Structure formats: structure tokens, C-alpha cells
Amino acid sequence: DIQMTQSPSTLSASVGDRVTITCRASQSIRYWLAWYQQKPGKAPNLLIYKASILESGVPSRFSGSGSGTEFTLTISRLQPDDFATYYCQQYFSYSTFGGGTKVEIK
Amino acid sequence: QLQLQESGPGLVKPSETLSLTCTVSGGSISSSSYYWGWIRQPPGKGLEWIGSISYSGNTFYIPSLKSRVTISGDTSRNQFSLKLSSVTAADTAVYYCARHPAKRGEPAGTVDYWGQGTLVIVSS
Numbered sequence: 594d595i596q597m598t599q600s601p602s603t604l605s606a607s608v609g610d611r612v613t614i615t616c617r618a619s620q621s622i623r624y625w626l627a628w629y630q631q632k633p634g635k636a637p638n639l640l641i642y643k644a645s646i647l648e649s650g651v652p653s654r655f656s657g658s659g660s661g662t663e664f665t666l667t668i669s670r671l672q673p674d675d676f677a678t679y680y681c682q683q684y685f686s687y688s689t690f691g692g693g694t695k696v697e698i699k
Numbered sequence: 700q701l702q703l704q705e706s707g708p709g710l711v712k713p714s715e716t717l718s719l720t721c722t723v724s725g726g727s728i729s730s731s732s733y734y735w736g737w738i739r740q741p742p743g744k745g746l747e748w749i750g751s752i753s754y755s756g757n758t759f760y761i762p763s764l765k766s767r768v769t770i771s772g773d774t775s776r777n778q779f780s781l782k783l784s785s786v787t788a789a790d791t792a793v794y795y796c797a798r799h800p801a802k803r804g805e806p807a808g809t810v811d812y813w814g815q816g817t818l819v820i821v822s823s
Binding site: 594625627629636637639642643648680682683684685687688689690691692693 | 745746747748759760761762763795805806807808809810811813814815816
């Protein structure tokens with residue numbers, strides 16, 4: 594099974610900050626990686642797929658990069674609506690999610 | 700507008716079978732453009748993909764659950780279902796049904812639509 598490791602598990606930041614979350618795969622997944630945002634009590638929302646393609650309707654302050662085993666999600670200027678938990682997901686072999694990164698208010 | 704709605708018992712006894720159904724409205728599970736799947740999330744924890752079914756009925760399951768999981772589709776009712784046998788407390792989770800876009804030449808793993816989720820508690 595492919596394991597996905599996200600870091601950090603918690604991130605404290607302020608509105609306007611640039612935020613970066615990292616996701617590492619236990620083996621190469623090429624670019625078959627997605628990022629989701631989840632708010633309490635809600636289903637996740639797809640932000641990025643194929644490592645760097647922005648899902649329709651997602652603000653351009655979100656961006657993704659990486660290939661192989663290391664990937665990043667960047668929020669260029671954190672907005673109040675962005676405080677949430679973020680998950681990466683590999684879909685190269687079946688599917689596995691990372692453990693999540695909670696972005697909280699500093 | 701596509702909608703997915705999970706239904707089924709919210710309480711299941713240990714060793715019994717968990718059964719959930721996802722009713723799809725605003726779209727067809729027979730569409731070749733999508734797979735349909737199940738994902739769960741234990742309270743306070745992360746997401747776990749369980750498995751999916753293609754428009755042609757092929758199924759794919761996470762290896763760790765494969766011996767206990769069955770996903771099936773009912774095109775006449777536009778529904779798909781999850782059965783998880785021999786449940787334990789570790790299977791307590793919010794269960795989401797999901798739509799996976801299926802693009803030619805690409806794995807069908809991302810989720811573009813989710814159900815609202817249903818909490819299933821395993822307890823005697």
C-alpha cells in the first residue's frame with residue numbers, strides 16, 4: 594500500500610500569510626495527487642488534482658506542485674475562509690489520503 | 700445539480716454487516732464518465748477510501764478491507780450500495796458516498812461530488 598505523510602499536522606497562521614503544506618508518498622505516484630479542504634461537519638471539497646490543476650471555482654490563491662514522491666499545497670494569501678483541515682490524496686494505486694493538516698488562526 | 704444521499708442504519712452491532720445505500724439524483728450512475736465510491740472518516744480522524752464501482756460494474760477495493768467489502772450498483776434505481784461484514788468498533792465512522800470523474804487514460808480517484816455523510820456507530 595502507498596502511504597501518504599502530510600506535514601505539519603497543525604499550522605498556526607494569520608490572515609494574509611503564505612502557507613505551505615507538504616505531502617510525501619512512500620513511493621512514486623507520478624503526479625496523481627489531489628488536495629481537499631474540509632471544514633467541521635462537512636464533506637471535503639476538491640481543490641487541486643493531478644498535482645497542480647486547479648478545480649473549477651477554486652480561488653487562484655491555491656496552488657499545487659510536485660511530482661514523484663513530494664508535493665506541496667500553497668495558499669498565497671490566507672483568507673478567513675481558509676481556516677480548515679487539508680488532505681492530500683494519491684490515486685495512482687487505489688487511493689490513500691494523508692493524515693491531514695489543520696490550519697488554525699494564530 | 701448532482702446530489703448524493705446516503706441512507707442506512709446508524710447503529711450496527713459488532714460482528715454484523717453494515718449496509719448503506721447512496722441515491723444519486725441529477726446524474727446517472729450508468730454514465731461512462733464516472734465511477735462511484737465510498738470513503739469513511741472515523742470521528743476526529745482522517746479519511747479512508749474504501750472502494751469504488753465503475754459504470755460497467757467493475758469494483759475496486761482497498762486491500763486492507765477487501766475481504767469484508769462489497770460495492771454494488773442498481774442502475775434501475777440509480778443507486779449504489781456498500782456492505783461491510785464482520786464489523787467492529789474500529790468501523791465506527793462517517794461514511795461518505797462519492798463521485799469519481801473517469802477520464803480516458805487517467806485513474807479515477809479524485810472526488811468531485813460527495814454525499815453529506817452518515818454516521819455509523821458499531822456498538823452492542
